[in-house]
Amino acid sequence: xxxxxxxxxxxxxxxxxxxxxxxxxxxxxxxxxxxxxxxxxxxxxxxxxxxxxxxxxxxxxxxxxxxxxxxxxxxxxxxxxxxxxxxxxxxxxxxxxxxxxxxxxxxxxxxxxxxxxxxxxxxxxxxxxxxxxxxxxxxxxxxxxxxxxxxxxxxxxxxxxxxxxxx
Amino acid sequence: xxxxxxxxxxxxxxxxxxxxxxxxxxxxxxxxxxxxxxxxxxxxxxxxxxxxxxxxxxxxxxxxxxxxxxxxxxxxxxxxxxxxxxxxxxxxxxxxxxxxxxxxxxxxxxxxxxxxxxxxxxxxxxxxxxxxxxxxxxxxxxxxxxxxxxxxxxxxxxxxxxxxxxxxxxxxxxxxxxxxxxxxxxxxxxxxxxxxxxxxxxxxxxxxxxxxxxxxxxxxxxxxxxxxxxxxxxxxxxxxxxxxxxxxxxxxxxxxxxxxxxxxxxxxxxxxxxxxxxxxxxxxxxxxxxxxxxxxxxxxxxxxxxxxxxxxxxxxxxxxxxxxxxxxxxxxxxxxxxxxxxxxxxxxxxxxxxxxxxxxxxxxxxxxxxxxxxxxxxxxxxxxxxxxxxxxxxxxxxxxxxxxxxxxxxxxxxxxxxxxxxxxxxxxxxxxxxxxxxxxxxxxxxxxxxxxxxxxxxxxxxxxxxxxxxxxxxxxxxxxxxxxxxxxxxxxxxxxxxxxxxxxxxxxxxxxxxxxxxxxxxxxxxxxxxxxxx
Numbered sequence: 080x081x082x083x084x085x086x087x088x089x090x091x092x093x094x095x096x097x098x099x100x101x102x103x104x105x106x107x108x109x110x111x112x113x114x115x116x117x118x119x120x121x122x123x124x125x126x127x128x129x130x131x132x133x134x135x136x137x138x139x140x141x142x143x144x145x146x147x148x149x150x151x152x153x154x155x156x157x158x159x160x161x162x163x164x165x166x167x168x169x170x171x172x173x174x175x176x177x178x179x180x181x182x183x184x185x186x187x188x189x190x191x192x193x194x195x196x197x198x199x200x201x202x203x204x205x206x207x208x209x210x211x212x213x214x215x216x217x218x219x220x221x222x223x224x225x226x227x228x229x230x231x232x233x234x235x236x237x238x239x240x241x242x243x244x245x246x
Numbered sequence: 247x248x249x250x251x252x253x254x255x256x257x258x259x260x261x262x263x264x265x266x267x268x269x270x271x272x273x274x275x276x277x278x279x280x281x282x283x284x285x286x287x288x289x290x291x292x293x294x295x296x297x298x299x300x301x302x303x304x305x306x307x308x309x310x311x312x313x314x315x316x317x318x319x320x321x322x323x324x325x326x327x328x329x330x331x332x333x334x335x336x337x338x339x340x341x342x343x344x345x346x347x348x349x350x351x352x353x354x355x356x357x358x359x360x361x362x363x364x365x366x367x368x369x370x371x372x373x374x375x376x377x378x379x380x381x382x383x384x385x386x387x388x389x390x391x392x393x394x395x396x397x398x399x400x401x402x403x404x405x406x407x408x409x410x411x412x413x414x415x416x417x418x419x420x421x422x423x424x425x426x427x428x429x430x431x432x433x434x435x436x437x438x439x440x441x442x443x444x445x446x447x448x449x450x451x452x453x454x455x456x457x458x459x460x461x462x463x464x465x466x467x468x469x470x471x472x473x474x475x476x477x478x479x480x481x482x483x484x485x486x487x488x489x490x491x492x493x494x495x496x497x498x499x500x501x502x503x504x505x506x507x508x509x510x511x512x513x514x515x516x517x518x519x520x521x522x523x524x525x526x527x528x529x530x531x532x533x534x535x536x537x538x539x540x541x542x543x544x545x546x547x548x549x550x551x552x553x554x555x556x557x558x559x560x561x562x563x564x565x566x567x568x569x570x571x572x573x574x575x576x577x578x579x580x581x582x583x584x585x586x587x588x589x590x591x592x593x594x595x596x597x598x599x600x601x602x603x604x605x606x607x608x609x610x611x612x613x614x615x616x617x618x619x620x621x622x623x624x625x626x627x628x629x630x631x632x633x634x635x636x637x638x639x640x641x642x643x644x645x646x647x648x649x650x651x652x653x654x655x656x657x658x659x660x661x662x663x664x665x666x667x668x669x670x671x672x673x674x675x676x677x678x679x680x681x682x683x684x685x686x687x688x689x690x691x692x693x694x695x696x697x698x699x700x701x702x703x704x705x706x707x708x709x710x711x712x713x714x715x716x717x718x719x720x721x722x723x724x725x726x727x728x729x730x731x732x733x734x735x736x737x738x739x740x741x742x743x744x745x746x747x748x749x750x751x752x753x754x755x756x757x758x759x760x761x762x763x764x765x766x767x768x769x770x771x772x773x774x775x776x777x778x779x780x
Contacts, residue, residue, distance in 0.1 A: 141764040147777075148767035156774055164340040171336050172501070179326070179497035182479035183490035190478030196463035200322055200478055204542075207329045208535060214336055215531045219524060222344075227521060230775040237777035 143240045147233065156229050163221050167214055174210060178203050254585060258593035262439075263416065266432050266600065270420050273428035281633045284640060285352040285612050286515040287426035289780075293522045295434055297529020300513050302433030303605040304331075304504075304530065305440055305537050306382075307389035307598045312664025313538075314571075315564025317545025318557045321466070321476035323483050324545060326493065327664055328538040330500025335534065339527045342505045344520035345686050345773040351780055353609075354511050354678060355617040358685045358700075360772075361765035362693040365621045370700040372617025374677035375508040377704060378670055379610035380651055382507070383603055385666035387413055387655035390599045392565040392663075393592060407656060414652040417603040421611060421644040429604050430516055436601035441537060443594035447568075447587070448540045450575045451547035462543070465550035476549070488734040496668050499739030503671025506678030509609035520776050547571055562722075565663055568595070603651075610647045615640035658724060661716070668737055669711060676703030676742035680750045686773060688754075690761045695754030702749025703742055710738035 147153055181189055182200065189200035238244040282288065291299070309331065316324030350356035355371035390413045391406040420428055455462040463477060470476040483493035504510060514523040548557060548567040551574045557567045572591040576583030619639045620632075627635075658666065680699045684691040710733045711717065717724050719731030735741075754761075772778050 141768065144768035144771050144777075145764050147771050153771060153775070157770070160774060168337065168340050171333065175329075175333050175501055176497070178329070179494055182322075182326070183483065183493050186479045186484065190474070190480075192474075195460040196467065196474075196477060197460065198477055201325075201463075204322075204325050204329050207333055208539060211333050211336055211531065212535055215339055215528060218339060219528050222521075222524060233771070234775040234777040234779075237771060237775065241778065243778050 140241050143237065147237050147240075150233075152229060153233055156226055156233065159225050159229075160222075163218065163225075167218065171210065171214055175207065178207060255589035255592040258589055259596050262593060262597045262600070265435065266416075266420065266428075269431045269435070270424035270428040273425065273431065274423040281352065281616075281637055283427065284425035284637045285512070285608075285616065287430050289516060289518055291430060291516045293517060293525035294529055295430070296513060296517050296522070296526035297533065298437045299430045299433035299516070300510065300526055300530035301533035301537070302435075302437035302440070302601055303509055303513060304534055305437065305598070306386055306602045306663075306667065307393070307595050308385050308663040308667040309538070309541060310440065310444070310595055310598055311389050311393065311565045311568050312563075312667065313541050314545040314548060315557065315561070315567040316482075316664055317542065318548035318552070318567040318571075319554055319564045320482040321470060321472065321546070321549065322479050323481050323493070324664075325542060326497060327500065327668075328541050328545075330497055331504070332531075332535050332538050334501045334504035335527065335531045337501065337505045338510070339524070339531065341683065341686065342511070343514055343523045343527045346511055346682075347514040347517070347520045347523035348773050348776045348779045349686075349769065350511075350515065352512065352515060352616050353612050354506070354508050354682065355613070358681050358696055360685070361762065361769045362685075362696050367693060367696045367700075368617045368621045370697045371678065371681060372613045372621070374673075374700050374704045375613040375617070376610050376647070377708070378506065378674045378678065379508055379606045379613070380647065380654065381670035381673055382509075382667065383606050383610075383647070383651035384654045384658055385663050385670060386599050386603050386606070387651060388658050388661060388666060389565060389663040390596070391655065391659050392561055392563075393569070393595050393599070406659065410652055410655050413599060413603060414648045414655075416600055417607050418645050418648040420600075420604040421607045422641040426512075426516060426608060429601075429608050430513075432601045432604055436597045437533065439594050439597050441533065443590055444537060444540045444544065447547075447572060447575065447591070448543050450587075451543055451551070451571075454547075454551065454575065459543075462546055462550055466546040468550075470549045470554040472554075491740060492735045492737055495672070495735050495737040495740035498743055499668055499672035499675050499737055502675035502679050502739075502743060504674075506674035506682060507671075508613060508674075508678070509605045512609045512612060513605075520779070544568065544571065551575065563661060563663075563665075607644050607647055607651075611640040611643035614643035614647070619643075660722070661724075665736070669716070672737050672739040672742065673704065673707045673711075675739060676707040676746040677701075678703075680743075680746035684750050684754075685769075689763075689766050690754055691750070692754050692757040692759065692761050694757040695750045695752075698753030699746050699750025702753070703746025706745050707738045707742035710735070710742060714738065 181203070189203070190198055192198045193202060235244070309327070313324060313327045313331075316327060318324070346354075346357050349360050353372070354375055355368045358371050359367040387410050391410050393409075395403075395406050420432060424432075451462070452459075455465070467473055467476040472481060475481060479493075483489045483496075514526070517523050517526055545567070548571040552567065552570045557564055557570060560566045560570055569588055569591050572587040573579055573584040576585065576587035578584050615636045620636055677700050680703055681696050684695060684699060713731060713733040714736050715723060715731045715734070716736050717731070718726075719729040720726065723731070
């Protein structure tokens with residue numbers, strides 16, 4: 080228990096001892112620190128999960144996860160995740176299916192020439208490549224700036240409660 | 247062709263085999279017997295290393311040989327593969343990679359079974375994973391066979407048979423002795439070789455047409471014998487509505503299947519965190535996207551430089567378009583440049599096949615040992631003993647899976663490899679993907695729902711393949727003299743994928759027990775934050 084108390088959630092230096100966490104807590108090489116901090120503060124504005132209370136003892140893990148699941152901080156992470164992936168997934172699936180269906184339902188349209196040998200079908204195919212790169216980049220940026228910090232804090236606090244950090 | 251290219255190609259191939267065996271030995275002498283080491287390579291790979299390894303696992307010989315061949319023969323209709331193979335990664339990135347890393351330990355079944363009754367779900371998902379892996383393996387080994395036939399000129403069917411057996415034996419050695427650590431490094435080496443080879447050839451094609459891609463397309467259209475129709479949809483999948491539905495079916499299977507490929511999902515366990523898994527997917531999308539853009543240039547390049555008729559004459563399915571293009575780009579048959587380039591392409595393709603089959607064999611042996619064996623055996627001894635036995639079973643399973651794949655590959659030698667991969671994707675998308683997505687995103691999903699969705703996708707997908715023109719009824723079928731082809735489409739996706747989703751929904755509705763809200767809360771918190779992840 081001593082060891083656990085020594086590594087409370089607020090001390091990043093202590094957290095870095097744990098190698099699986101190191102990666103997520105070492106910002107600065109790819110992201111602007113200010114943006115990451117802004118995300119963190121928004122997360123902190125929600126009600127704290129693990130203030131006081133016994134750590135890693137007494138409570139059934141199922142209860143802990145239910146409590147964490149209900150907490151505002153977790154619901155905020157979940158909302159941010161879903162508000163990006165649901166519309167983005169629908170958008171790319173619809174765009175891709177439209178591309179496939181157009182080839183079988185409107186081959187005339189797809190064969191229409193644009194510039195030289197270049198026709199609508201080839202342009203749409205290259206467009207698929209472009210949108211894939213763009214959406215992947217947007218998702219990775221969104222997750223890095225808007226989700227990672229808050230999710231990591233919840234992970235830490237949940238593991239404090241379940242005793243998972245002592246491992 | 248002279249004997250020069252054979253000697254050089256065989257030298258390069260031998261060098262690659264020596265290198266990979268050295269990697270296997272080096273990886274195999276550390277910490278043998280731990281499940282963490284065997285299935286997940288110690289979990290400490292960096293996102294970049296894992297990104298290259300994912301790309302290596304995914305860019306199979308089917309893409310390098312099969313997709314370029316299909317584009318060379320059918321123009322635009324072959325391009326669907328290139329697009330579908332890449333777009334599918336968005337689904338993996340958005341909905342699967344991070345959550346799977348957080349929820350599972352070694353296999354796909356870990357994730358689906360997390361909040362269910364473990365045994366039936368594990369057995370179902372394990373069985374589906376092994377099926378998908380074996381289909382995918384067959385596709386790769388057919389590629390190896392046709393490559394060898396070309397490499398050894400008129401050496402005939404016996405050389406092909408020995409090639410398939412040799413590849414099978416090597417992959418068993420990699421997996422059984424090196425585990426995930428060796429497999430990952432082999433993938434990285436192979437990804438670098440494949441991307442290097444593809445880039446070199448692409449540059450040569452572009453130079454041949456003085457950087458004018460319009461001229462490349464026009465020449466390709468002209469030499470294909472189809473004119474402008476070559477660049478528009480319809481050459482392969484035009485005509486009747488059956489062929490058009492087949493196109494749709496393939497399109498669906500390609501975009502949904504990747505998220506259910508066991509050997510791709512198990513790669514996410516080799517990095518320490520979900521964030522690292524996401525970044526590896528970012529790397530791999532960049533690499534894979536670049537590669538498939540190059541396959542488009544190479545496919546049209548083969549049509550323009552070699553000509554569709556010459557490609558078809560060499561191999562009716564188009565699998566040899568790439569090596570033929572290399573010979574032409576180097577200066578034609580008999581020239582030094584042609585010899586060198588041909589040897590390089592053959593060696594790269596061979597490296598690709600070896601690496602991919604190793605990755606798939608590892609994933610399927612993990613499914614056999616960690617999902618099937620661990621669910622079916624009687625528990626005895628300590629946890630540590632059980633783990634050690636499980637890894638031993640996994641090594642044996644690698645041998646068994648290898649043997650089955652060799653036998654099937656010898657049967658299926660004349661099918662296009664990209665097409666076979668399309669089938670594997672269809673089965674993955676029907677059996678694995680509905681259960682995985684429901685388990686991650688549907689609160690009320692139950693054990694019965696999971697089991698029904700896996701079997702409800704797997705059984706129809708396999709049955710429809712057996713009843714399709716691929717197996718019987720046509721001159722290009724596996725059994726041309728029999729005819730029990732009742733189902734008109736060659737790819738079952740359009741029917742079996744919706745069935746998988748439907749059965750999962752139905753099974754959940756008809757469940758005797760409701761989903762446990764506490765276990766759902768736990769699963770969701772773990773998935774999105776990584777709490778309690780290994």
